[in-house]
Amino acid sequence: MQIVDLGITDYKDTYRLQMELLEKVSQGLSENTLLITEHRPVITIGRKGSWADIFKSRESLSSRGIEVLESDRGGGVTYHGPGQIVAYPVFKLENEARDIYSFLEFLEKIGSHFLMQYGLSTEPRPGLRGVWVKGKKIASIGIGVKRWVTYHGLAININTDLAPFSFIRPCGIEGVEMASLKTILGGRLYINDAKDKLKSSFEKVSLLAAAVRKD
């Protein structure tokens, strides 16, 4: 696995990059690649979401510097912005790893492992995806899969301004409270340190362990 830190990017540019990578990974021309980035403010509508999950007009959001885009990932509506680390694993799923739900669980395990490095334990929410700490949602998950190569991924709030989440119904969940590491730990965190911890989680949590967990 190679890891590429893209810094701060536009959602659309990173999407394009994922598609290029997906082609290469699918054809065996590139190894599995993890893209890490922070996005400029954007609300994205996944395949299960709609404008009904957004409480402000496009103009009103635009005046706050927030773009609204449709996305071909699974899941509902979410917000990305500075201070949130987004991880896009462009991974080829082979053999017993060809299980979409195992891959979602793998991403949740990454989230749990990452938070453990800050001394936090996560709690599963029956029927709900994502990563939850103290009753609040700190990370969101939504993926796409083409030719058994994954794209889209996991977004974890580190120092994220959480206000824009109040403009939407995050992931279509009524009354969900969002959190960031900053709100939970009570202080701003070094984003580069958080990125290193996240990379380490991706290196330590095995994809296959998630895939064969049922045994």
Next chain:
Amino acid sequence: MAELKLPELAEGVNEAVVSFWHRKEGDDIKDGDEIVEMATDKAAFNVPSRSSGVLKRIVAKEGDTVKVGGVLAIIE
């Protein structure tokens, strides 16, 4: 004639919703072409054709829920 079916996705996942059709009835289809995008709760994925021919009929419309093994389209 070949039926394009919803493949097995994951243990315990029995159905998915048709997001949209990349191709329309009458289109020439090659083995491996991605025909339709499906979505489950948190995942979106494409279903490729396993045969070549003409997309004769779309059986499952956008928004329809299809069970694993259910027929999505007929390719002739």
